[in-house]
Every structure is written in structure tokens, then in C-alpha cells.
Amino acid sequence: MSLKNKLVLITGCSSGIGLATTKYLISKKCRVIGISRKNVKLLYNKNFKHIKFDLTEFDKYDIITNYLRTKKLKIDFLLNNAGINIPNKFDKIDKNDFEQVLKTNTYAPFFLTQKLINFIKTKGSIVNISSFSAISGGPFSSHYTISKSAIEGLTRNLAIFFGKKKIRVNAISPGLIKTRLAKFPKKHPYFERIILQRAGSPEEIAKVVGYLFSDSASYINGQTINVDGGMFLK
Ligand SMILES: NC(=O)c1ccc[n+]([C@@H]2O[C@H](COP(=O)([O-])OP(=O)(O)OC[C@H]3O[C@@H](n4cnc5c(N)ncnc54)[C@H](OP(=O)(O)O)[C@@H]3O)[C@@H](O)[C@H]2O)c1
Secondary structure, three states: OOOOOOEEEEEOOOOHHHHHHHHHHHHOOOEEEEEEOOOOOOOOOOOEEEEEOOOOOHHHOHHHHHHHHHOOOOEEEEEEOOOOOOOOOHHHOOHHHHHHHHHHHHHHHHHHHHHOHHHEEEEEEEEEEOOOHHHHOOOOOHHHHHHHHHHHHHHHHHHHHOHHHOOEEEEEEEOOEOEOOEOOHHHOOOHHHOOOOOOEOHHHHHHHHHHHHOHHHOOOOOOEEEEOOOOOOO
């Protein structure tokens, strides 16, 4: 599965799954443009370019496309990974939190992908990061659940939109992964459901992203792949 010399744009590259994927793809000889609000420790790698940017600032997306245009760059792969959760019960979620979660998890992948239409190479590949919450619902965070269900629908829709350019679009639905977003996975009410009896690592998601980008996945399109240790089998 050669990913050598491919150019990848990754959102949410400063921690967790995004950082692990950035490191993994650089180890496979990709060049990565990473977007996040905070700086990244990996900044000094010659195959890494950081754009410090808040993805909820939709009217400033030209900063990203202007960079690509100025450098005459087209990307091979796009990973829409950046995401937040503001956990709360349904009756306690206010409009502000609702909007913040939807803007980051749903609007940003939608409008960033739209902005990048002419910057993604023919036969490229897009991966969106969903969540097990899209399937499970759960006791908390109905706004987060909606935002991730939307991503899975968008993934199927984009697979059709990008079909003419033979750009494959898939989603990964991670289970509980040890990151800043899920600091205490063992305390999660659904931890007991995991057949493998452990949380996943960000690196285990990164490898599936690499697989979906690669030619090894050349006939996988419009799918959501669950990577959750077997969370919904009992
Ligand atoms: N961990 C899990 O158990 C789990 C399970 C299912 C799905 N997921 C999904 O996996 C993805 C990655 O999450 P993670 O677990 O790796 O959490 P994380 O460590 O908190 O990483 C989230 C990333 O998103 C970036 N981000 C958030 N808001 C942003 C904004 N407005 N603009 C730019 N970047 C922004 C953060 O960077 P800055 O803070 O520097 O901006 C950070 O790099 C998310 O979509 C999440 O919903 C995680």
C-alpha cells in the first residue's frame, strides 16, 4: 500500500486521532498539511506544514485555498477529523453548545470539502471521522450524535458527488479511543459493550485511514467502517 509522495490535508492535527494519523502518514512518506487552532509539536518535520486556523471561521476558508493556490498544490487525500463534544443531557444542552458542536463537527467538513472541490486530485480519497455515537445514541450529547449521523449521510452523498472524478469518499466510525476527547474510556457507560475489553488507540484509527486512502481500498466507496473493538455485537 504505497502512500509515498501523496499530499494529505488533515483537520484536527494537534492531538489524538489527527496527530497519530499525521505521524503515521509521514512515516509512510506522505506530505501533510495539518489544520488546528493550537500549535503542533511536529512542526519541524520537513514533510509537515501547519496552518493555525479555527475551522468554525467559515468566512476565512480562503486562507487555506489561497495557500494551496499560491504553492500550486493539489491534494491527494483529505481527512475531515477535527471534532468536539460538549457532553450534557438532552434537557441541559443550550443553543450555544448545540451550535458549537454542529459548526465544528458538521458544518466545517461540509464547507471545507466544498471549498476544496477543485483542489482534490482525480482518483483522490476523502475520509470523514464519524463516531459510534451515530449508531448508539447514548445517555449524553444528542447534539454530538446528530453531528455524526450527519457526517455519515454526507459521506454517502459526497461519494456520489465526487464519483465523476473517481474520488472515493468513506467514513470511519471509531469506538472509544484514548484521546483528550475520551479521557476516561473505562468510565464510559458503553465500555462494557466492547468485546475486546479495551479502548482503542489513535494509532489503530490512523492505520485504517491510511488503508482507506491507499489503493488497497480501491473498490471501497461511500462506506462507514466501524473501528470499535466490536461494540455492538451483544
Ligand atoms: N476519542 C474517541 O473516543 C472518539 C470516538 C469517536 C469519534 N471520535 C472523533 O474523532 C475525531 C478526533 O477526536 P479525538 O478523539 O482525536 O479528540 P482530540 O484529541 O480532542 O482532537 C480533536 C482535534 O480537533 C481539533 N479541533 C477541534 N475544534 C477545532 C476547530 N474549531 N478548528 C480547528 N481544529 C479543531 C483539535 O485541535 P485544536 O484544539 O488545536 O484546535 C484537535 O486537534 C473527532 O471528530 C471525534 O468526534 C473520537
